[in-house]
Amino acid sequence: MKLAFSIAKRFLTSGKTQTLMIALGIAIGVSVQVFIGSLISGLQNSLVDKTIGSSSQITVKAAETGNYISDYADKIIVIEGVSTDIEIVSPAVNQSGALVNSESSEPVLARGFDFSRANDIYQFDQKLVEGRLPVSNNEVVLGIDLYNTMALSLNDTVEFQVPLVGTTSFTVVGVYDFNVKQINQTWILTNLDTLQDLLSIGDEVSQIEMQVKDVFAAEELALVVETTLEDSNLTVDNWIAQNAELLSGLQGQSISSLMIQIFVMVSVVLGISSVLAITVLQKSKQIGILKAMGIKDKDASLVFLFEGLILGILGAILGVLFGLGLSYMFTTFAIGADGNPVVPLYIDFGFIALSAGIAVAAATIASLIPARKSSKLSVIEVIRNA
Amino acid sequence: MPKILELKKINKIYGENTKVPTQVLFDIDLSFEESSFNSIIGQSGSGKSTLLNILGTLDKPSNGSVLINQIETSKMKKNQLSNLRNETIGFIFQFHYLLPEFTALENVLMPYQISKRPITKEVLARANELLDLVGLEKVKNNLSINMSGGQQQRTAIARSLMNQPKIILADEPTGNLDSDTTEQIYELLREINKKYKTTFIIITHDRHIAEKADRIIEIKDGRINLDITK
Numbered sequence: 001m002k003l004a005f006s007i008a009k010r011f012l013t014s015g016k017t018q019t020l021m022i023a024l025g026i027a028i029g030v031s032v033q034v035f036i037g038s039l040i041s042g043l044q045n046s047l048v049d050k051t052i053g054s055s056s057q058i059t060v061k062a063a064e065t066g067n068y069i070s071d072y073a074d075k076i077i078v079i080e081g082v083s084t085d086i087e088i089v090s091p092a093v094n095q096s097g098a099l100v101n102s103e104s105s106e107p108v109l110a111r112g113f114d115f116s117r118a119n120d121i122y123q124f125d126q127k128l129v130e131g132r133l134p135v136s137n138n139e140v141v142l143g144i145d146l147y148n149t150m151a152l153s154l155n156d157t158v159e160f161q162v163p164l165v166g167t168t169s170f171t172v173v174g175v176y177d178f179n180v181k182q183i184n185q186t187w188i189l190t191n192l193d194t195l196q197d198l199l200s201i202g203d204e205v206s207q208i209e210m211q212v213k214d215v216f217a218a219e220e221l222a223l224v225v226e227t228t229l230e231d232s233n234l235t236v237d238n239w240i241a242q243n244a245e246l247l248s249g250l251q252g253q254s255i256s257s258l259m260i261q262i263f264v265m266v267s268v269v270l271g272i273s274s275v276l277a278i279t280v281l282q283k284s285k286q287i288g289i290l291k292a293m294g295i296k297d298k299d300a301s302l303v304f305l306f307e308g309l310i311l312g313i314l315g316a317i318l319g320v321l322f323g324l325g326l327s328y329m330f331t332t333f334a335i336g337a338d339g340n341p342v343v344p345l346y347i348d349f350g351f352i353a354l355s356a357g358i359a360v361a362a363a364t365i366a367s368l369i370p371a372r373k374s375s376k377l378s379v380i381e382v383i384r385n386a
Numbered sequence: 387m388p389k390i391l392e393l394k395k396i397n398k399i400y401g402e403n404t405k406v407p408t409q410v411l412f413d414i415d416l417s418f419e420e421s422s423f424n425s426i427i428g429q430s431g432s433g434k435s436t437l438l439n440i441l442g443t444l445d446k447p448s449n450g451s452v453l454i455n456q457i458e459t460s461k462m463k464k465n466q467l468s469n470l471r472n473e474t475i476g477f478i479f480q481f482h483y484l485l486p487e488f489t490a491l492e493n494v495l496m497p498y499q500i501s502k503r504p505i506t507k508e509v510l511a512r513a514n515e516l517l518d519l520v521g522l523e524k525v526k527n528n529l530s531i532n533m534s535g536g537q538q539q540r541t542a543i544a545r546s547l548m549n550q551p552k553i554i555l556a557d558e559p560t561g562n563l564d565s566d567t568t569e570q571i572y573e574l575l576r577e578i579n580k581k582y583k584t585t586f587i588i589i590t591h592d593r594h595i596a597e598k599a600d601r602i603i604e605i606k607d608g609r610i611n612l613d614i615t616k
């Protein structure tokens with residue numbers, strides 16, 4: 001091993017330009033991988049984040065509409081025990097109705113939350129543009145669009161009317177902006193108690209909402225939650241089931257990213273193996289001499305395997321540096337009007353390590369053919385063709 | 387004297403499976419005694435190199451057997467042959483064949499490194515001693531491509547001696563050297579032959595040199611034409 005390695009090292013250092021060119025070839029492949037990979041996962045992450053980052057990813061509801069979940073506090077404890085991948089569990093009461101003041105009446109969805117929990121899902125505090133979140137009963141926060149449509153101001157009183165149930169009055173304590181017109185126009189936020197009182201449902205809730213660590217595992221986790229709760233009165237929904245289109249879009253991206261990476265790798269492998277095949281020809285005289293002196297076929301082939309390995313490692317290191325440099329340049333120069341990068345890159349070091357590892361493996365595999373050639377080279381052929 | 391090398395009924399046919407097979411060696415029976423100094427002469431194309439390559443297990447005869455140290459080599463595995471060459475045979479080729487990526491000293495050490503034993507101080511000292519012996523103390527750290535033809539040839543000689551082989555096979559080792567250097571090198575080989583009891587088989591076209599050997603074998607058209615032992 002040491003013998004083959006030291007010969008390989010010497011062969012590479014004695015042809016520095018050639019070595020550098022091959023390493024650069026590999027490096028370009030790796031840097032493209034790192035860059036494209038970071039770009040695509042950046043795109044996906046921002047898309048996923050925008051779509052489901054601030055919403056419930058798994059939701060437990062009553063199986064029949066109009067029913068509520070009792071003993072929700074116990075159920076939350078059970079759910080929290082299912083998996084550490086479930087990061088946030090938050091109860092909510094939903095009730096649609098009309099928000100009414102002297103001038104207008106708007107259809108709304110009142111959402112009652114335990115803000116200490118729900119804030120982790122929805123980041124209300126960051127979305128508040130005026131005022132504060134509700135702290136006591138009958139305080140409400142409105143979306144900016146609704147707030148403007150109804151021409152309200154803070155501390156105004158509005159009526160919330162629910163047909164067949166009753167009416168209660170709210171004090172406007174804050175205004176939020178979710179950047180989504182439909183939510184801004186319809187959601188009004190209050191605490192659990194307020195809606196529970198209005199609906200006279202005691203300590204029951206409409207749904208239990210969750211966020212999970214890996215959003216793509218939501219479907220499996222939802223299933224686990226369902227089997228753990230084992231309650232036929234409840235159903236468990238998840239974002240994947242509700243957003244099939246988004247998911248297939250993401251998968252399409254992943255596949256195209258994978259295809260790009262495979263093709264880059266294939267061209268790297270072909271490049272390296274053809275260059276190494278030429279080096280075997282270049283070095284056939286040396287291999288012949290070494291064999292005459294008694295080097296084993298195995299060691300003669302190891303020389304080229306090591307060449308591939310060294311070139312792979314060199315190329316991978318250079319490639320990762322180039323790739324990160326390229327990503328850095330992209331995030332610095334390709335910025336939108338708001339000063340943020342057009343596409344936020346996602347630098348995943350696991351993925352980068354994988355790309356580098358694949359490049360090293362590919363370079364080594366690419367050197368198998370030349371290694372075989374070297375092993376098969378007959379001494380007499382070389383000695384005779386001086 | 388025991389026989390260190392023996393050829394029995396060696397035939398060599400090139401292109402056996404083609405339409406124009408050419409037989410180069412015909413029923414060669416030949417044996418060499420330990421620590422003898424032998425020369426092989428003959429016209430160009432008579433089959434000398436072919437014979438030497440078969441003796442050194444670099445090439446295989448079409449039929450017949452090669453015995454080294456009384457051991458039949460045709461049944462040996464490739465790795466066993468590699469070991470045999472590494473330990474018992476030193477080669478000096480007509481075209482010196484150094485590794486251009488390595489220095490003179492590294493080239494001399496290479497047969498030892500191939501044996502995968504650790505390079506000790508003694509081993510290094512021995513390599514340096516051999517380079518001194520062939521008069522290369524000043525250029526031993528030069529890359530082999532940065533040496534003259536004669537220096538390269540002498541490096542190749544030092545290299546062939548590195549593993550203290552019992553047999554040295556040389557194919558016109560002084561083919562491209564001037565007569566003074568040629569003379570020096572033969573003196574050197576003779577000295578080594580006396581000192582280490584190394585068996586030498588040397589191809590040469592220089593009759594003057596050949597006559598200094600203990601035994602002269604002349605090959606003609608693939609057959610032994612003359613075999614004179616002094």
Ligand SMILES: Nc1ncnc2c1ncn2[C@@H]1O[C@H](COP(=O)(O)OP(=O)(O)OP(=O)(O)O)[C@@H](O)[C@H]1O
Nearest residue numbers: 400401408410428429430431432433434435436437
């Ligand atoms: N691979 C081969 N295929 C066919 N014929 C070959 C091959 N190698 C050698 N020969 C022939 O075998 C004969 C002997 O060649 P060899 O190299 O042994 O001669 P030689 O005595 O060493 O000659 P020189 O003194 O020129 O080196 C020559 O006629 C040569 O053409």
Ligand SMILES: [Mg+2]
Nearest residue numbers: 434435436557
């Ligand atoms: Mg010849």
